[in-house]
Amino acid sequence: xIHLLTFYSLFLxxxxxxxxxxxxxxxxxxxxxxxxxxIHALPFWRRFSGLENPQGKIRQFGLSPHTLVPLFTGIFxxxxxxxxxxxxxxxxxxxxxxxxxxxxxxxxxxxAVVEDTLIFVVVGGMxxxxxxxxxxxxxxxxxxxxxxxxxxxxxxxxx
Amino acid sequence: MTSPHPESTYPWKAALRTGLKTGLGTTFRLLKVxxxxxxxxxxxxxxxxxxxxxxxLSPVMKIWGLPGEAGFVLVTGNLVNLYAAIAVMIPLHxxxxxxxxxxxxxxxxxxxxxxxxxxxxxxxPALRLALLRLIGSxxxxxxxxxxxxxx
Numbered sequence: 001x002i003h004l005l006t007f008y009s010l011f012l013x014x015x016x017x018x019x020x021x022x023x024x025x026x027x028x029x030x031x032x033x034x035x036x037x038x039i040h041a042l043p044f045w046r047r048f049s050g051l052e053n054p055q056g057k058i059r060q061f062g063l064s065p066h067t068l069v070p071l072f073t074g075i076f077x078x079x080x081x082x083x084x085x086x087x088x089x090x091x092x093x094x095x096x097x098x099x100x101x102x103x104x105x106x107x108x109x110x111x112a113v114v115e116d117t118l119i120f121v122v123v124g125g126m127x128x129x130x131x132x133x134x135x136x137x138x139x140x141x142x143x144x145x146x147x148x149x150x151x152x153x154x155x156x157x158x159x
Numbered sequence: 160m161t162s163p164h165p166e167s168t169y170p171w172k173a174a175l176r177t178g179l180k181t182g183l184g185t186t187f188r189l190l191k192v193x194x195x196x197x198x199x200x201x202x203x204x205x206x207x208x209x210x211x212x213x214x215x216l217s218p219v220m221k222i223w224g225l226p227g228e229a230g231f232v233l234v235t236g237n238l239v240n241l242y243a244a245i246a247v248m249i250p251l252h253x254x255x256x257x258x259x260x261x262x263x264x265x266x267x268x269x270x271x272x273x274x275x276x277x278x279x280x281x282x283x284p285a286l287r288l289a290l291l292r293l294i295g296s297x298x299x300x301x302x303x304x305x306x307x308x309x310x
């Protein structure tokens with residue numbers, strides 16, 4: 001009996017959890033990336049996102065327009081799904097070091113904003129106090145990164 | 160791989176096929192890094208390690224105006240996930256400002272092991288980001304605690 005219980009808590013229970021998790025990831029990531037491909041193929045999107053022109057960057061910041069889709073996926077769905085889109089996009093080798101830092105900084109501190117906030121609201125937390133400082137922190141970190149990138153660029157030009 | 164098609168027709172079939180393929184491939188890549196850590200964390204939950212870390216943290220909890228037991232909640236949230244942290248938090252019967260503060264701090268940094276592995280798989284600077292999350296969580300939590308809880 002003891003052996004059976006140990007086996008359950010050591011292996012069976014985690015295995016069931018892992019299978020459920022895998023199923024959830026497949027059920028979200030596969031439709032997400034199908035949607036991604038469908039939008040990706042739209043002529044409108046190709047023009048808008050600068051895909052037709054690989055050098056086309058969000059000029060002021062030196063960021064790739066490719067950062068937008070994983071950014072919003074991560075903010076609303078969660079970091080694993082954001083990472084899924086990042087992995088898909090990196091096939092095109094379109095994301096530079098700055099892009100990955102930006103995505104990482106924002107998504108590491110501020111992702112799955114709806115779910116993460118709601119589960120604490122349900123047990124009595126104040127939603128605005130949970131969400132607002134988190135968004136401000138993410139924006140502050142990204143601003144610091146972009147200022148740093150600009151300073152480095154200015155240095156390179158002057159030297 | 161891309162079949163030649165006139166510019167005017169929308170290649171939805173190719174998109175569906177590519178989406179399915181990359182979707183499955185990406186899920187597999189993510190699961191490969193998530194599952195080992197998932198097991199590790201499940202096993203960690205069976206050991207007294209989370210309790211030790213919580214004890215270790217409880218004297219410093221007053222920095223954020225939180226009771227010592229909140230250390231267990233923060234440790235669980237950071238090493239396991241938010242749902243496990245809430246399960247630890249509910250029996251503590253904390254006040255609304257305290258719950259809010261914990262929600263904020265854990266919102267910024269939670270599930271660090273799995274999420275760091277995932278960010279690393281996406282080639283983001285994962286370890287430095289994990290450190291920034293922990294620092295950000297403590298710092299923002301400290302500032303906000305001055306408004307929510309006072310000192």
